Amino acid sequence: MGADLATVLMVFAVLTDGDIPTESFWLGSGPGKVGGLERHSTVEADISPNREDFYLGCGDNHHLSSRLFQQNVYYATQDPNKQFSLDCMSKQWAANGKFSVKNNPYLYYFPFPSIVATAAFNFYPNFFSNGTYGAGGVANYESISSIIGAKLNKNTGQFEYVPERWPAQGWYRRSTEYGAVQALTEAFTRIYPSYPVSMLFPQAQGGTLDAKTALCYIYQGLNSVTPLALAGEEQAAAAGITWALSKLLAVGLDGTTLGCPASTLSPNTYLYPNATNKGGPLNEPASVAANIGSNVYYKTYFTSAPTTPKCSHSS
Template sequence: MRCSLLLAASAATSVLAFPWMTPEGLDALMKHPSAQEEVKRKLAEYEAGKADNIEARQVGTGLVPGVVSLLGGTPTAVYDNVLGLIPTGDSVKGLKKFPEAEYPFKAPGPTDQRGPCPGLNTLANHGYIPRNGIATIGQINAGTARLFNMGADLSSLLATGGALDGGDILSQKMSIGGPDNRVGVLNGALNSVFGTPTGIAGHGKFNEGDASATRLDFYLNNGDNIVFVPELFKQMHQQALAKGNGTYSVDAIQEHFKNRYRDSRAANSQFYFNLPSAGVVMGAYYFIPGFFSNGTIGAGGVANEASITSFYGAKPKDTSANAWQNPDLEYTHVPERIPEQGWYRRATPMTIPEAVAGILDVYLYAKPAIGGAGADQNWVVGPVDIPNNPQALSCFLYNALYANFPGDLFNSLSLLSSIVSTLSSTIVPGYKALGCKVDFPQATGKGSTYRSVYESWAKTYTGEAKTKAVGSGWYQK
């Protein structure tokens, strides 16, 4: 959940200049002369185009044919979980068993933030990120890498999006749940002036959206898009039985998404499903088998009942041996945790190419309309020409990400220019690594001219749904 897109591809020293790419505990390694020499050597090989000298990771999704290395000839994993830009074999050593004794489970306290993401809740409940649920980009980067083997490009993209849209980008801090006065300029001291950041649960922001797997839409639950809804998990369980032979497979979660989109759009008069947040929502469905499987999905890993229920905190009311076979099995909710009986994380990091391939599979299966409900109940379309291959869609989503933030931030932050500059600098390296043409508008200055440049360009990637759909949180009657 973040944006290791912070790595400048032009010099090793610039790679080391971004503190959120050196999570706690890695600063000494980054400053070690031998480590710097190795980074510079491999970076020089990379820049010289010696792709054969760089070890490419095999993502092996088994989803979109051919997605075992990044399309276009660049390495599958351009960002390493430890050293950043340079792929190495060190983070692909194979399966690792959890839980770990040094990260015991502890239920959250009354002031601890928890949100709609079961993965982040699990990380906080075990102390991989701060247990209070207030975390920095670097802490999320380190925690997701250690427990879930999430690639630094993917985790940094998601976490940076959360900090920009729902946190405080100056401190790179965010709540993994709702608003919290411990987050904000000067640790919240100026929230009375600037407002309290929404947290990643902020509706219409980057990380949260309608048609969630186990949470109700913001406008369908009196603004509560955080609480776990047992009936929705039961529906996902039914698809695991019907489509996944008892497992929460890609086929099962695709069908669950298709049904959730249908039901959510029918019930929610302010339904909003537009890029880039729609991509995050569909990605979250793929993450269920992609990260919570016992082992690596596509390589023998199984998204079984024990693993998925533990990470979601879905406790079956009937715990008898064969109860899981019952499609009418009822659930309650308990704090999310790593399966107590033991669980193996995926062996290879999930990087952006695999994640986007998963998003594309979910999208092509359900064919959801992209856009949002307008004020008069009409459908306001989002972008109309969405690519249907992983590399092109990756580039498109980067543009949508960039197009999304200026509109959200113009009226809420006086530091827009520096924030947009930060966003651009974090996105460009990863964008180039995917083989994308960098064409973000180079607007400068402030005011209406600055805004119009972005609004005109962004229409291609977010469509009018960004500004005219009521559920976007942006619409004004």
């Protein structure tokens, strides 16, 4: 990875999920149990190559989705070289984008995180291929499935999520740097054009856009540009605004955070009023909380498409 691309990603991570004075960031929750790269609606966005959206996955946006990787493998088999090429990943982006726009009323695809979300698709061939992609390296099934932790269960035809590993035949990293200019160029000229998702209320493309989903989108957008040091204040202010708006029944809110149901928010919500009370308006439902946390391997997740939040999805 080029120093310029690494710097772009690092700055974004430190700003929204880290500590500016020490120029560090957290993978899990930071001080006050807020933040971390795993937090949804900061760096982590919807429309992932092979993970489900946070809302539709009922909080599970981190386990490998069997049905999405099946789809990705199909596109790879249609590739002239049977690889997870840029064209293959462009088709995966289009299919996933269309699905999210249609089915996820709380789709999170804001300008800053959209860079990470979209570039993740061209990262597959460029970072996961065996050797340098475009210079003899191969983004084949053996390399991709090993690195992302997918293993075919031949009895069921589904993909299990297993520990990420190097390919059995060995693996060689890139011999040239992959910089910010190339990453952004490929993301927005090779991936994104196959299905341009609006960064301003994507639900308007064919999903559900109303006062509630629009307000939720605005709140998640604020999350994406709010330094972690101010996150608590931002959330407290949002809770106060929500209380006032909830008095206006015509708006259709029900005590959630600027239109976001509790099931759309990552587990940093206990800074909000009443969050410690059972059934509090800003607690995640137990079904969502159960799906947030460490990866659990050797299981199969999402064998069918979650067109509505799917809280029981593993076997």
